Amino acid sequence: MENEIKSIVGKFNKDPMRLMDILLDVQAEMDHVPEEAVELIAKELDISNVDVEQTKSFYHFFTDKPQGKYTIYLNNSATANMMGRAEVAEAFEKAVGCKFECTSDDGMIGLYSTACIGMSDQEPAAIINGHVFTNLDPYKVRALVASMKAEKPIEEMVEKYGDGNNSSNLIKAMVNNNIRKKGPVLFSEYETGTALKKITDMDPQDVINEVKNSYLRGRGGAGFPAGLKWDFCRRAQSEERYVMCNADEGEPGTFKERVILTEMPQRCFEGMAIAGYAIGAKEGILYLRYEYKYLQEYLEKVLNDMREANLLGKNLAGKEGFDFDIRIQFGAGAYVCGEESALIESTEGKRGEPRNRPPFPVQKGYKDQPTVVNNVETLCSVVKIMEKGAEWYTMMGSRESAGTKLLSISGDCKYPGVYEFEWGIRIRDILEMVGAEDVQAIQVGGPSGTCIGPRDFKRTLAYEDLPTGGSMIIIGKERKLLQDVVRNFTEFFIEESCGSCAVCRSLTVILRNKLDKIIAGKGTQSDIDDLKKWTKYGKMANRCGLGQTAANPIATTMENFMDKYEDLIQKEVEYDTGFDLAAAVAESCNYVGRKPNL
Numbered sequence: 001m002e003n004e005i006k007s008i009v010g011k012f013n014k015d016p017m018r019l020m021d022i023l024l025d026v027q028a029e030m031d032h033v034p035e036e037a038v039e040l041i042a043k044e045l046d047i048s049n050v051d052v053e054q055t056k057s058f059y060h061f062f063t064d065k066p067q068g069k070y071t072i073y074l075n076n077s078a079t080a081n082m083m084g085r086a087e088v089a090e091a092f093e094k095a096v097g098c099k100f101e102c103t104s105d106d107g108m109i110g111l112y113s114t115a116c117i118g119m120s121d122q123e124p125a126a127i128i129n130g131h132v133f134t135n136l137d138p139y140k141v142r143a144l145v146a147s148m149k150a151e152k153p154i155e156e157m158v159e160k161y162g163d164g165n166n167s168s169n170l171i172k173a174m175v176n177n178n179i180r181k182k183g184p185v186l187f188s189e190y191e192t193g194t195a196l197k198k199i200t201d202m203d204p205q206d207v208i209n210e211v212k213n214s215y216l217r218g219r220g221g222a223g224f225p226a227g228l229k230w231d232f233c234r235r236a237q238s239e240e241r242y243v244m245c246n247a248d249e250g251e252p253g254t255f256k257e258r259v260i261l262t263e264m265p266q267r268c269f270e271g272m273a274i275a276g277y278a279i280g281a282k283e284g285i286l287y288l289r290y291e292y293k294y295l296q297e298y299l300e301k302v303l304n305d306m307r308e309a310n311l312l313g314k315n316l317a318g319k320e321g322f323d324f325d326i327r328i329q330f331g332a333g334a335y336v337c338g339e340e341s342a343l344i345e346s347t348e349g350k351r352g353e354p355r356n357r358p359p360f361p362v363q364k365g366y367k368d369q370p371t372v373v374n375n376v377e378t379l380c381s382v383v384k385i386m387e388k389g390a391e392w393y394t395m396m397g398s399r400e401s402a403g404t405k406l407l408s409i410s411g412d413c414k415y416p417g418v419y420e421f422e423w424g425i426r427i428r429d430i431l432e433m434v435g436a437e438d439v440q441a442i443q444v445g446g447p448s449g450t451c452i453g454p455r456d457f458k459r460t461l462a463y464e465d466l467p468t469g470g471s472m473i474i475i476g477k478e479r480k481l482l483q484d485v486v487r488n489f490t491e492f493f494i495e496e497s498c499g500s501c502a503v504c505r506s507l508t509v510i511l512r513n514k515l516d517k518i519i520a521g522k523g524t525q526s527d528i529d530d531l532k533k534w535t536k537y538g539k540m541a542n543r544c545g546l547g548q549t550a551a552n553p554i555a556t557t558m559e560n561f562m563d564k565y566e567d568l569i570q571k572e573v574e575y576d577t578g579f580d581l582a583a584a585v586a587e588s589c590n591y592v593g594r595k596p597n598l
Contacts, residue, residue: 002040004029009044016045017367019055019349023062024290024330031066058351058498060114060333061290068103068110070148072096074126077116077252078443078488079410079473083123084137091138095145109148115335115492116252117291120410120473121178121417129154130293132175134162165262170298177259178417181433184396185384185404186377186420192266193311195386196273200319207278208234211382213390215402219377220246220338221445221469222545226378233362234279236370241281243272243324244366246343246375247288250335251446252492253471256406257376258292259418264380265302269326271379273316274386275372276324284326285366287343290333299328335496339544340373341365342498353498354544377406377470397423401462405470409434411443412476421461428457436474441481441561443473447489448549451481451556481557481564483519489553490515497546504547507538511554523569531558531565 008025012018022041026033033056042049056062074080074089093099096109103110119125122134131154133144147157161167162176179187199207212227233241245268249257260268272284288295303326306312316322334352337343341355344366365371374382381403385393394402401423407430410416414435421430431439439457444450445468452459452466459466475485494508514531517523535551535558542548558565582596589596 001030001034001036005037005040006044009041014045016047016051017347017349019045019052020329020332020346023052023056024332027062027332031068031071032063034064054351055349058334059331062332066103066107066110067112069108069151070129070154071110071112072126072128073112073114073117074100075115075117075119075123076113076488077120077123077492078485079116079120079253080123080125081484081488082411082475082479085124087138088124088136088141091141092145095142108151109145114333115495116250116254118249118255118258118289119175120253120255120408120471122176123410127291128157131155131158132173132294133158134174134176165298168298170301171262171295173294175258175262175294177262179259179263180409180415180417181419181421183404183406183420183422185393186260186380186406187264188384190264190267190384190387192270192306193309193317195383196270196311197317199274199277199386200317200322204234204278204280207274207386210390211278211385214385214393215390215399216378216381216385216393217401217463218374219381219405219470220375221251221448221467223463223467226374226382229362229374230275230278230372232360233370233372236363238370240367240369241279242366242369242371243275243279243281243284244340244343244347244371244373245272245284245286245379246338246340246373247286247292248331248338248343249375250289250338250496251448251469251471252489253410253443253446253473254408254469255410256408256418256470258295260376260380260406261288261292261295261299265299266306267380267383268376269303269306270311271374271382272326273312273324274382275374275379277316277319277322279370279372281372282323282325284324285347286326286328287331287337287347288328289331293330296328296330303328334498335492336498336544336546339546342544343373344371351498353500354546356543398462398464400464405461405468407461407468407472408470409472409474411472411474412436412439412479413474423462424460426458426460427452427466430461430472431457431474434474436476438477439474440477440479441475441485441557443471443475443485443489444468446471446473447492447553448545449552449556451485451553451560453560456560481561482515482568486553486557487512487515487519490550493546493550493553497550498544501542501544501547503537503541504550507534508550510534511551515554518565518568521568521570523565525569528558528562528565528569 038052042052100111124136125134164177166173208230216226217223337346337352342352346352361371407419490512497504499505535555538551
């Protein structure tokens with residue numbers, strides 16, 4: 001083992017900031033990261049065992065013990081459950097002979113649940129030894145397990161490849177893109193390098209001004225003006241700057257960036273290079289969620305092709321002194337790393353815990369240097385803006401919501417997939433296009449977004465009305481909204497909290513427990529009152545977006561579907577806890593001469 005560890009660590013030049021890559025390689029090589037490996041890695045990197053252990057223990061895909069020759073991670077998101085995950089899970093347990101979160105007695109097959117894997121348009125889905133299996137059913141499960149027991153290579157179990165580049169020799173995945181509607185920005189015709197060659201005749205500040213004039217806002221959900229972010233970074237005092245692309249899309253129901261990176265990664269990389277030119281950066285990093293690791297060989301080939309075409313590397317597009325290159329950094333399963341400062345921490349080989357701000361990443365980001373973090377869709381939009389001009393871009397949408405928006409639509413509809421719309425489209429028009437009937441609710445923006453009902457279907461998708469990072473989950477009338485969706489989302493936030501903030505760490509569990517009480521029919525009006533009050537605390541006391549929005553599944557359904565809660569509570573009798581707070585504190589109040597203020 002010692003020689004293996006030395007070889008892996010040496011591959012990354014004994015750089016502690018590459019600890020994530022080192023752990024990923026060890027996990028892949030040994031099927032787990034044993035304690036002995038932790039000690040050896042720490043020794044080779046000249047850091048403490050604790051430094052290695054705290055990173056290893058933070059991420060879902062690092063394990064202490066072998067997970068089986070075939071390791072099955074079955075998605076447990078709300079969308080997967082809608083599409084029949086329970087029957088698939090039961091079939092796996094019967095065929096394998098063990099429950100989930102366990103390994104078969106012979107150590108051959110491990111069964112594990114995992115959060116959304118970016119396949120909401122083709123659920124139920126699972127990752128098995130790095131290969132994605134979609135649209136599972138009990139019959140397919142039995143066939144898969146039989147092949148595993150026969151010890152067939154996992155590649156031979158993929159029956160049919162998906163559309164587009166999914167069927168290429170470098171991907172060979174059964175994943176489908178499901179591109180349902182192409183628009184003028186993201187899925188339009190484009191010759192790679194056009195915008196990059198154009199900007200080399202421009203001053204970097206003029207590039208930033210063009211992005212500013214387009215009113216492009218970040219497509220990750222927060223909607224911060226992209227040009228303003230670039231301007232802040234360029235003005236920060238430093239000789240070294242970085243561009244990071246956030247491709248961690250872990251929000252349940254979101255998969256649009258998986259499709260972009262499958263069909264046109266060149267446009268994303270070109271957008272990163274344009275950002276590098278504008279802010280004066282020489283290095284870009286694509287932070288890609290581990291669930292998309294099956295794209296690695298293909299993406300590396302695209303990067304090499306762009307280097308050969310002089311669109312990455314030294315003197316890009318013939319511009320003397322314009323040096324910029326990109327490397328891929330994989331995560332290891334942590335939703336919170338979608339937050340930009342947590343993403344930076346992870347890229348530096350640490351736990352993905354959000355940083356206190358200020359300073360902001362544009363001031364002190366990766367390696368404490370000014371850093372721009374944009375998501376895939378934002379960077380692709382930049383390319384078209386530089387090709388066509390800001391004025392062209394602002395002709396679409398509105399002043400507050402310029403351009404187009406890419407949506408990942410899933411759930412109870414006939415045509416789940418990726419759609420590109422101009423901002424300002426009405427919800428009811430989207431429902432008609434995707435073939436959604438008898439709709440009870442729509443989760444706009446994933447679990448951290450807003451759950452709306454039919455009275456809001458006349459509203460529009462726009463920052464000034466209903467903003468979204470790109471996810472839309474349609475919930476049919478046959479679903480039990482609280483049981484099937486709200487509880488699943490709340491459990492997701494419990495699992496994905498980094499645990500740094502006490503309110504996020506504890507309040508999510510308290511809310512879940514109170515919700516369980518109501519679902520079980522044991523709640524009263526006071527429980528509803530408690531939920532109304534407590535859901536406000538997260539926004540006030542947590543430092544990152546996860547904690548601030550973790551109560552949204554409950555808060556927004558209480559706002560728009562209060563009848564669902566009221567139908568479940570006890571109406572006649574108010575539950576008596578048997579606890580008298582005034583009596584409990586009376587003695588201490590008398591001792592200090594203070595009247596209890598209850």
